[in-house]
Amino acid sequence: MADLQHPLVYASWETRGYWEGAGRGELVLQRCDACGTVQHKPRAICASCMADAPRSFVASGRGTVYTYTVTHQNQLPPFAAACPYVMAYVELDEGPRLLTHIVGCDPADVRIGMPVVVDFQPQERTDGEVFAVPRFRPA
Amino acid sequence: MSISGKAAIAGVYEHPTRWAPDATEFQIMAESARGALADAGLTLADVDGLFAASMTMGAMGMIELAEYLNVKPDYIDGTNVGGSSFVAHVTHAAAAINAGLCEVALVLYGSTAASSSVAIGTGMSHGNRGAHESFTSPYGLTTVGSYALVARLHMERYGTTPEQLAEIAVTMRRHAGLNPAAKMRAPITVDDVLSSRMISDPLHLLDCCIISDGGGAIVVTSTERARDLRQTPVLVLGCGEAVAHPEIGSPDLLTVAGAQSGARAFGMAGVRPADIDLAMVYDSFTITVLATLENLGFCARGEGGDFVSGGRIGLGGELPVNPDGGGLSNNHPGMRGIFLVIEAAKQLRGECGDRQVAGARLAVAHGTGGTLGVSHSGATLVLGVA
Numbered sequence: 001m002a003d004l005q006h007p008l009v010y011a012s013w014e015t016r017g018y019w020e021g022a023g024r025g026e027l028v029l030q031r032c033d034a035c036g037t038v039q040h041k042p043r044a045i046c047a048s049c050m051a052d053a054p055r056s057f058v059a060s061g062r063g064t065v066y067t068y069t070v071t072h073q074n075q076l077p078p079f080a081a082a083c084p085y086v087m088a089y090v091e092l093d094e095g096p097r098l099l100t101h102i103v104g105c106d107p108a109d110v111r112i113g114m115p116v117v118v119d120f121q122p123q124e125r126t127d128g129e130v131f132a133v134p135r136f137r138p139a
Numbered sequence: 140m141s142i143s144g145k146a147a148i149a150g151v152y153e154h155p156t157r158w159a160p161d162a163t164e165f166q167i168m169a170e171s172a173r174g175a176l177a178d179a180g181l182t183l184a185d186v187d188g189l190f191a192a193s194m195t196m197g198a199m200g201m202i203e204l205a206e207y208l209n210v211k212p213d214y215i216d217g218t219n220v221g222g223s224s225f226v227a228h229v230t231h232a233a234a235a236i237n238a239g240l241c242e243v244a245l246v247l248y249g250s251t252a253a254s255s256s257v258a259i260g261t262g263m264s265h266g267n268r269g270a271h272e273s274f275t276s277p278y279g280l281t282t283v284g285s286y287a288l289v290a291r292l293h294m295e296r297y298g299t300t301p302e303q304l305a306e307i308a309v310t311m312r313r314h315a316g317l318n319p320a321a322k323m324r325a326p327i328t329v330d331d332v333l334s335s336r337m338i339s340d341p342l343h344l345l346d347c348c349i350i351s352d353g354g355g356a357i358v359v360t361s362t363e364r365a366r367d368l369r370q371t372p373v374l375v376l377g378c379g380e381a382v383a384h385p386e387i388g389s390p391d392l393l394t395v396a397g398a399q400s401g402a403r404a405f406g407m408a409g410v411r412p413a414d415i416d417l418a419m420v421y422d423s424f425t426i427t428v429l430a431t432l433e434n435l436g437f438c439a440r441g442e443g444g445d446f447v448s449g450g451r452i453g454l455g456g457e458l459p460v461n462p463d464g465g466g467l468s469n470n471h472p473g474m475r476g477i478f479l480v481i482e483a484a485k486q487l488r489g490e491c492g493d494r495q496v497a498g499a500r501l502a503v504a505h506g507t508g509g510t511l512g513v514s515h516s517g518a519t520l521v522l523g524v525a
Contacts, residue, residue: 067392
């Protein structure tokens with residue numbers, strides 16, 4: 001697999017904290033002060049009780065592979081040159097599932113239930129933003 | 140008050156084209172509209188409800204379509220929830236007709252996905268700014284990949300095999316061989332599927348639907364009016380729609396939208412899966428069929444692999460699925476939902492020749508739109524003839 005440089009991420013007002021956190025090497029989730037629900041993807045209201053302003057917190061970065069697929073064909077650059085790569089849902093210890101890549105092992109060795117830990121790829125950007133893309137590797 | 144049985148499909152038309160480099164979406168829709176209205180014994184002047192969706196229609200799409208067709212409908216519905224949209228349109232049309240908001244509804248689809256080289260499965264970008272796309276585009280999740288996530292989980296949890304998934308593709312191809320209009324008609328074997336190249340593990344090339352051009356049209360009206368028209372009315376007995384998005388609360392990825400929409404449709408119709416003579420199931424990928432059959436209740440969760448084996452979903456089997464050959468072999472111009480309804484209606488009218496399900500009285504059509512393993516829509520219809 002060629003080393004994949006993930007496409008530049010786009011941060012909205014609601015998602016900026018997540019990508020900035022990744023840029024610092026932190027996996028940021030949200031927890032609602034009113035009902036305690038932990039959520040991902042980030043948004044301005046709690047998806048469980050509709051309270052305003054769920055609070056960001058730094059997650060453990062640990063989880064297990066919930067399911068995965070080895071992508072052998074994607075015609076879009078830069079992914080075309082990176083095949084095969086492993087798309088996965090990682091179920092975080094805090095509860096939410098994250099759609100991500102599994103890196104740092106042979107795609108054939110990925111298993112459902114495998115413990116994984118977050119691994120950040122910093123983005124090379126010219127707009128001054130310090131963002132990174134969270135991937136996971138075997139724990 | 141239930142609307143069960145109060146609206147009916149009075150006319151249908153499946154556009155014969157599978158390759159139309161010189162046609163536009165609206166042209167295919169208009170030609171299909173002409174066909175379905177003729178089938179019903181109506182004209183464009185009778186139409187007062189317009190329903191459509193397509194791969195490219197934007198916010199003003201319904202207005203542009205009305206202008207193209209030169210119609211001024213009293214009721215307009217451009218609901219776009221992906222490939223299932225047209226199944227939902229029939230539901231919405233039945234509701235609108237029953238509410239007196241329109242009387243003759245025209246549901247349209249047209250696409251040049253193949254001749255425009257739209258790489259739906261492994262090369263389609265949705266941009267990177269949406270609430271959804273901003274978290275998928277950095278990772279290169281393909282459409283096929285989103286379904287493969289579900290397939291992998293099903294195999295892990297229930298021991299479902301690649302051979303069982305392949306049998307779905309083989310069955311659809313056998314059906315397509317009986318359909319002169321189908322794009323892919325040469326028989327295939329389980330080995331052919333398993334030896335075709337891997338697209339997104341565990342889904343091979345032949346686990347994936349084809350890409351074609353095409354389109355179709357459906358005319359829905361009140362059952363009362365339909366009884367005076369050319370064709371046997373195909374009654375809308377039950378309907379349901381749903382969305383599924385598996386992140387907050389992390390629900391089971393194998394519970395798809397069909398569980399919700401199917402329960403509602405069967406409940407409204409007052410029938411059970413065992414009563415159904417044939418099922419039209421959106422077969423974007425082989426796993427879509429397996430997951431849908433389980434979630435609609437045709438078999439228990441985890442038993443889909445066995446259920447699709449041994450000829451059970453083939454013509455002559457316990458539950459024939461997609462006798463037209465489905466999206467895997469007949470046609471798949473990007474959003475396939477309209478063909479589920481068209482073929483179900485033709486089967487219930489008994490006009491399908493070599494691929495006719497003998498004595499079909501009750502059919503289910505279930506569309507899936509979007510990406511099964513991430514977020515998607517489902518729409519279910521129970522259709523029947525008196």
